[in-house]
Amino acid sequence: MIAxxxxxxxxxxxxxxxPLNIEIPNAGITSLIGPNGAGKSTTLLMIGRLLNMDGGQIKVGNMDVLESKSEDLAKVLTILRQENHFVTRLTVRQLVGFGRFPHSKGRLTREDDVVISKYIDFLDLTELEDRYLDELSGGQRQRAYVAMVLCQETEYVLLDEPLNNLDVARSVQMMSHLRQAANELGRTILMVMHDINFAAQYSDRICAMKEGRIVAFGTVEEIMNSELLTDIFETEIKIIKGPQGPLAVF
Structure with a gap:
């Protein structure tokens, strides 16, 4: 649980x-939604210990984020930010291999190679594993980064707008992979989402934020409410029943 x-x-x-107060249960996908400036990414970065808090406490799997050793926390929690800048020229396989650092300390074993191959295959990157990152499309590169964080094999995975710069087809593909990671690998995924409908289709729970506060947290059916979303985004939003669940229409 993330507390x-x-x-x-x-x-x-x-x-x-x-002040933020919430308990996010284990397993499945929880999406953070809200308008720009609502505090979604700040919240994610504080959970991932990439941004210091001015007060309060955050626990991930009973580990205090501020007090735990980095090497211990890295075996429980991993985070992928929007901005990923690698100054050296890396292949897909080399990038994914960075996910093993908390376990191997840079000295990859035969067992690490097996794990790396597992997540390259999981994200459908097998044919690209020897390609350099700057030779990939934006969608392919994003899949490589997600493979890297999954390769760390932590129970908790934090993703800041994983669909950033992806077109609709690639977004569907990415969310299908993340849904599969939650279902088949048992990961607890918390992600910042810009698109309400993608959040609704693939999430188990949604946390809605506005002006730095959590204003609602619940199941998809509970949050996909016209009155609630209209108030959060300050624009009229209607909810209709789609073939795969509720859809927001602006």
Whole structure:
């Protein structure tokens, strides 16, 4: 479980996140939604210990995020930010191999190679594993980064807008892979989502944020409510019944 207790972050007198209080259960996919500036990415970064809190406590799997050793936390939690800048020229296989660092400390074993191959295959990257990252399309590169974080084999996976810069077809493909990771690998995935309908179709739970606060948390059916979403996004949103669940129409 991810437990957030009175976590807060202040950027200025006008821009504040929190206090945040929520318990996100294990397994499945939970999506953070809300307008720009709602605090979604800040919340994710605080959980992943990439951003210091100004107060409060966050526990991931009973490990205090602030007090735990980095090497211990890295075996429980992994995070993928929107911005990934590798200055060296890497192949797909080399990139995915970075996910084994908490386990191998840079000295890959035969067992590590087996795990690397597993996630390259899982993300359908087998034919691309010897290609350099700068030779890939945006969608292929994004799949390689997700393969890297899954290769770390942590129970908790944090993703900041995993569909960033992907077209609709590639977004469907990516979300199918993440749904499969939750179902078949038992991962607990928490991700920031820009597209409400993708969140609704593939998530188990949705956490809605506005102005630095959590305003609603529940099942897809509970959050996909016209009145609630209209208030959060401050624009009229209607919910219709689609073939695979509720859909938001702006």
């Amino acid at each position: 957030i207790d009175n976590a807060r972050k202040s950027y200025s007198k006008e821009v504040k996140i929190g």
